[in-house]
Amino acid sequence: MTKEEIKKELRQRLRDTYALELEDAGPVELFYSLGGLVKAVSNEKWQKTWKNYLTxxxxxxxxxxxxxxxxKLLKSNLLNLGILDEVRTTLADINVDLEELANVEKxxxxxxxxxxxxxxxxxxxxxxxxxxxxxxxxxxxxxxxxxxxxxxxxxxxxxxxxxxxxxxxxxxxxxxxxxxxxxxxxxxxxxxxxxxxxxxxxxxxxxxxxxxxxxxxxxxxxxxxxxxxxxxxxxxxxxxxxxxxxxxxxxxxxxxxxxxxxxxxxxxxxxxxxxxxxxxxxxxxxxxxxxxxxxxxxxxxxxxxxxxxxxxxxxxxxxxxxxxxxxxxxxxxxxxxxxxxxxxxxxxxxxxxxxxxxxxxxxxxxxxxxxxxxxxxxxxxxxxxxxxxxxxxxxxxxxxxxxxxxxxxxxxxxxxxxxxxxxxxxxxxxxxxxxxxxxxxxxxxxxxGIAERRWMQLANEPLSDVMDELITDSWRKAPQNLKLLMNYQNDEIALKKLREAKLVKKEELASYILETTGIQVSPNAIFDVQIKRLHAYKRQLMNLLHILKLYFDIKDNPEIDLTPRVFIFGAKAAPSYSYAKSIIKVINEAADMINNDASLQDKIKVVFLPNYNVSLAEKIIPAADVSEQISLASKEASGTSNMKLMLNGAVTIATLDGANIEIKDAVGDDNIYIFGLTEKEVYNYYENQDYSSQKIYDEDEELQRILDAFIDGTIPNIEFEGQEIYDSLLKFNDEYFLLRDFHDYARAQEQIDHDYKDAVLWQKKSLANIANAGGFSADExxxxxxxxxxxxxxxxxxxxxxxxxxxxxxx
CATH class of the missing domain: 3.40.50.2000 (Glycogen Phosphorylase B;)
Structure with a gap:
């Protein structure tokens, strides 16, 4: 469709449906009129598809x-029909922002x-x-x-x-x-x-x-x-x-x-x-x-x-x-x-x-x-x-x-x-x-696999533009061609372009966080992301234990050389899953404590964004530096957030669980941070029944301090939830082995902090993840x-x- 055809169709639909002229229509009327236009275009192809299957x-x-x-389907449908750029520029000609219309859609x-x-x-x-x-x-x-x-x-x-x-x-x-x-x-x-x-x-x-x-x-x-x-x-x-x-x-x-x-x-x-x-x-x-x-x-x-x-x-x-x-x-x-x-x-x-x-x-x-x-x-x-x-x-x-x-x-x-x-x-x-x-x-x-069309072409246009410039746009129809990016792993200009594209999305997310939560975060900090359903086996709680470790480290040594980090959570707990809801409460209270403690000098911030859904994921994933895939080995069937984050240049910290293993094989040991028990070691514990979280706790002063924070008033307003979590880890023997994996997890996090300080090294790791993400295409x-x-x-x-x-x- 040409620009003039798009304008003509939009004008006619606004008149027929809303009795409005194009210049008088608001975002809602424009969205539904544009949606109707897009559906009319696709319906013709839909009908032909039915006929062809039958013929x-x-x-x-x-x-x-x-x-x-x-x-949301507006931009996805425009992209797949091949008219996204035409519609965007047509709307811009009449001073309408496509993003404003896309925001109308639920x-x-x-x-x-x-x-x-x-x-x-x-x-x-x-x-x-x-x-x-x-x-x-x-x-x-x-x-x-x-x-x-x-x-x-x-x-x-x-x-x-x-x-x-x-x-x-x-x-x-x-x-x-x-x-x-x-x-x-x-x-x-x-x-x-x-x-x-x-x-x-x-x-x-x-x-x-x-x-x-x-x-x-x-x-x-x-x-x-x-x-x-x-x-x-x-x-x-x-x-x-x-x-x-x-x-x-x-x-x-x-x-x-x-x-x-x-x-x-x-x-x-x-x-x-x-x-x-x-x-x-x-x-x-x-x-x-x-x-x-x-x-x-x-x-x-x-x-x-x-x-x-x-x-x-x-x-x-x-x-x-x-x-x-x-x-x-x-x-x-x-x-x-x-x-x-x-x-x-x-x-x-x-x-x-x-x-x-x-x-x-x-x-x-x-x-x-x-x-x-x-x-x-x-x-x-x-x-x-x-x-x-x-x-x-x-x-x-x-x-x-x-x-x-x-x-x-x-x-x-x-x-x-x-x-x-x-x-x-x-x-x-x-x-x-x-x-x-x-x-x-x-x-x-x-x-x-994942649909790269949504998770990079739509969600991360700055990165997509860099890909087009470096390796041509062939990757858009053949995601495996992302592998061509490996040719640029020692190209300082290419690495700089990738870093700049990431910063654009981090700035956008930082603005969204401020607007929706009132929390101010720095785009120059590490954006450490865990976004998935809230379940004990996915171990959002272990992420929190590490956050508390850093909190105590800074309190003990305010001059500690720690790269500023923003921990970002997104997750819903099933309404009847009380333990998962307690974890949410505790994360939110710990976040409130940390974010309002000026003595921490903004070295760590914790943000739990509510109502995690596809649109929120499209904001978070392109901005992520670190991808948390920390389920207990043998529990996660595959995962797909790991693939989406990898595609957008986040570097994964992971157990050898689900598709993390295949991601490690694809990117190489130097471009992923692996920690924790293996599946065989987990099953050995099951078979021998010799795991004792109490013993680990009794012998580890650092873990004692972290776990006691749930029950000694350090974290405010969690009297019931803190006790429930404390008991789950000690009285009920830590079903998902958080205490066993904790120090190895902290070690991997320390390595991330060290490596991120070397901007070129980190960008090479990020590039390797993008380049090898094509193998996780849902098309294949x-x-x-x-x-x-x-x-x-x-x-x-x-x-x-x-x-x-x-x-x-x-x-």
Whole structure:
């Protein structure tokens, strides 16, 4: 589009929608008008994409995830359509700042952390690689929550992201379907001897899809992210006599991860998982039936991916639809199901592998429970005489009146992958070893990746411009070409340009910190960043222990030669996770103590930025000097913030956990700071049961002083929380080995302080990280999924071909 075309379209949309002239419109009207213009451009490509997939008979993947975390889409869509610069300069001609319009847009409240952001990076990459792929999730009214701090405590507020509507979505009422919950079911024998399920007293809800176009990077491809919203069917409205009864239905898509500390929350959470699984499976089968192909070809046209255990009910739901609604027998339906489905495991931690009580599954989805029970029975029978009885019992679905959802996903699919090399190895050797014995051919690794388009091209334009100048813009479509930057590792001018680009983003972040928190920080200090979900295993607490060490060091020796450092946190704690919320409180109180102590001479500052989300990450990550990836070895499946920070030139301090190991292999030992126990050493402690945090404490005066600060009044206003943390580390034996790793962590931090003083040395380390980040592109990850698991192929050559479809949407 030319500048004049953009102006003309904007002017017309403002007149038609708001009865305003271009010169009179404010940021809100301009944003929605520009969004409508962008959507009109992409909708044409979207329609052609559907037609081409159908004309070419493309096999498609459907990526089921309870979380998607796209962030804001205006600039991303402009970039991917190839019109970002044109729109920016056009707006500048009429004295409008594109950034002001981008700020109008709300982050889509559809996820929480790494799981949802990975799903969104994958949606971007699947489209950008020309692959036929669709997302399937939930259109949450409020997402997780909007985080604020009051007196240092996390407070959860509703995130009203849909208050002004969502310019990017299309409601497709014609594609709605009914989902049945609760009631009871029994099997009725027919005259031909077959059994047929009879369901009674069900609650029927309407699943209405809202589709958002996922625009590929300058390739003409637009895929679909389908999010389901719940409504009460017209035929059922008479059953609901008051707002409270209606609310119980509407709660199904109100919030992400309803509080499961109480029975009512667990019920909603399970119903929510089934709701989006059932709606997605029904819509896929409805589409497939329009192709008029035999059932045995289903796996040749459809791949369904289970992202973590939340969508594990895809297994029994696909069986239900094939058998109950389409008349297939069990054996035929099961063969199809296993061929169609694949599963990604995202955790090593046993408590994160979902389990549901049998009684709750029976109550919420009785027919699904029957199918799960039969899967379990047949699995046990099929393994008799092949594997030992104890192994069979350990791998079955039903154990101790619970349903093991990871077992369901593994048994009911043809592929199980981990998300980093160490993670996949641990799945095979420890966490899911029994299943690896049963199904060795199903296990594989797909290391996570990130979309460099968002995390450098959009989030860090100063650095992107330096890349274009030094290595040309080829890296924008081929991230592996970032490797060419290694040619400049001894070029002082290039290193200076990289340092200047970093300083621009640090200055911007410093301004944001001052504006939002009132805390003044120096852009010349080390920006030390830990941004991720708040969980004990991620060890934000160890970061705090080190901060307290530095605090005491400065108090003892005000003249200490310490490079000024700003410690930046961003994290939400689950509403029911009281220990994590206590850590937030303690960090905030320690920050208040440190930031207001003039005797520290601004050598350390601590900033906890509230409401961490994609947009905030886009501000923090380009400004970071140090990337904190300090989880206990063997606990983090992969991590993706490590990759985003690396891409933007931050140097990592890390344990040998998750993808940190692969980052170390990529950048070399000199360009990363490794510390702490290894995975083998951690498991040795587990096996020998000889870890004693009390012994470490008793023999270490420095740790005594740091830990005592939680209970002796040094840190104010934490009487309860300080005691809770103190007890967790000593009375309950320090579950994540913070005390064991502390001194090695402090040693690595001292080395960082030393190396940062040498500006050239530090910039070389930063350059090496940027140059080697291309290997962690989500483009490469989804290509591996496409080839090894989904068996789908790109369609670049046909993006402009017209084709005919009879108007059928591929979903």
């Amino acid at each position: 070419e008979g493309q096999k498609q993947v459907y990526y089921f995830s309870i979380e998607f975390l796209p962030g 982050d889509m409240a559809l996820g929480n952390g790494g799981l949802g952001r990975l799903a969104s990076c994958f949606m971007d990459s699947i489209a950008s690689c020309g692959l036929p792929g669709n997302g399937n999730g939930i259109r949450y009214d409020y997402g997780l929550f909007k985080q604020q701090f009051m007196d240092g405590y996390q407070v959860e507020l509703p995130d009203e992201w849909l208050k002004r509507g969502n310019v990017w979505e299309i409601r497709r009422e014609s594609k709605a379907c009914d989902v049945h919950l609760f009631g009871n079911v029994y099997m009725k024998r027919l005259a031909n001897g077959k059994l047929e399920p009879v369901e009674e007293n069900q609650t029927t809800v309407r699943a209405v899809p809202y589709d958002t176009g996922m625009i590929g990077y300058q390739n003409g491809i637009v895929n679909t992210m389908r999010l389901w919203s719940v409504e009460i069917p017209v035929s059922e409205e008479a059953k609901y006599h008051n707002l409270g009864e209606r609310r119980t239905i509407e709660d199904l898509t109100a919030v992400l991860y309803p509080d499961d500390s109480q029975e009512s929350g667990r019920l909603v959470r399970l119903a929510q998982e089934y709701f989006f699984v059932s709606a997605g499976i029904q819509s896929i089968i409805r589409y497939y039936k329009k192709l008029n192909l035999p059932w045995h070809s289903l796996s040749e046209k459809i791949a369904i991916h289970i992202n973590d255990t939340h969508p594990a009910m895809c297994v029994p739901e696909l069986m239900r639809v094939l058998m109950d609604e389409n008349g297939l027998n069990w054996e035929f339906a099961w063969d199809i199901t296993v061929k169609v489905l694949s599963y990604t495991n995202h955790t090593i931690m046993a408590e994160a592998l979902e389990k549901w009580p049998v009684y709750l599954m029976k109550r919420v989805v009785p027919r699904i429970y029957q199918i799960i029970e039969e899967i379990d029975r047949r699995y046990v029978m099929s393994m008799q005489g092949i594997h030992p009885q104890d192994l069979i019992q350990r791998t079955r679905l039903l154990q101790n009146d619970q349903i093991y959802m990871a077992h369901l996903a593994i048994i009911g699919s043809h592929s199980t992958n981990g998300v980093a090399k160490i993670h996949s190895d641990l799945l095979k050797t420890i966490v899911l070893h029994d299943f690896y014995v049963v199904y060795p051919e199903r296990f594989n690794n797909k290391t996570n 990850t989804v290509k591996a999924y496409a080839e090894d698991i989904w068996q789908i192929e790109p369609i670049f050559a046909h993006t402009e071909k017209e084709g005919t479809t009879n108007g059928s949407h591929p979903f």
